[in-house]
Amino acid sequence: MTGYNCLWIKRKFVELRESFGGKCQIPNCGSIEKLEFAHIKDTELMGRGRGRFERYYDIIHHRDCYALLCQECHHKFDKGDIDLQGNNLDAENEKFWNEAFSINGNKIIRATEGGENPAQN
Numbered sequence: 001m002t003g004y005n006c007l008w009i010k011r012k013f014v015e016l017r018e019s020f021g022g023k024c025q026i027p028n029c030g031s032i033e034k035l036e037f038a039h040i041k042d043t044e045l046m047g048r049g050r051g052r053f054e055r056y057y058d059i060i061h062h063r064d065c066y067a068l069l070c071q072e073c074h075h076k077f078d079k080g081d082i083d084l085q086g087n088n089l090d091a092e093n094e095k096f097w098n099e100a101f102s103i104n105g106n107k108i109i110r111a112t113e114g115g116e117n118p119a120q121n
């Protein structure tokens, strides 16, 4: 890629970022740092031909397949820890497992959480 094209695509990405609101789209985050485009639906671009021009073209033609996320949220989203509304799926899972494994209605309390160690009762 020539220097000129490189600058051009950089500028285009800035424009594109602004058109997505210029900040992380997770409602309770909204970071303006380390923003990245995350795939939220599959496009033909998945897996192959992921150069910057191809990616730029893909985003403007499939806007609804992308979200603008900060690096941290992108990572969490890809891991399945949060959804696009910012719901913490990890916490949901933990709640589910805590309830599933409660003994006689008592929550299992990890030793690190409260002062009391349930094993001493």
Ligand SMILES: [Zn+2]
Binding pocket: 024, 025, 026, 029, 030, 031, 069, 070, 071, 072, 073, 074
């Ligand atoms: Zn974020």
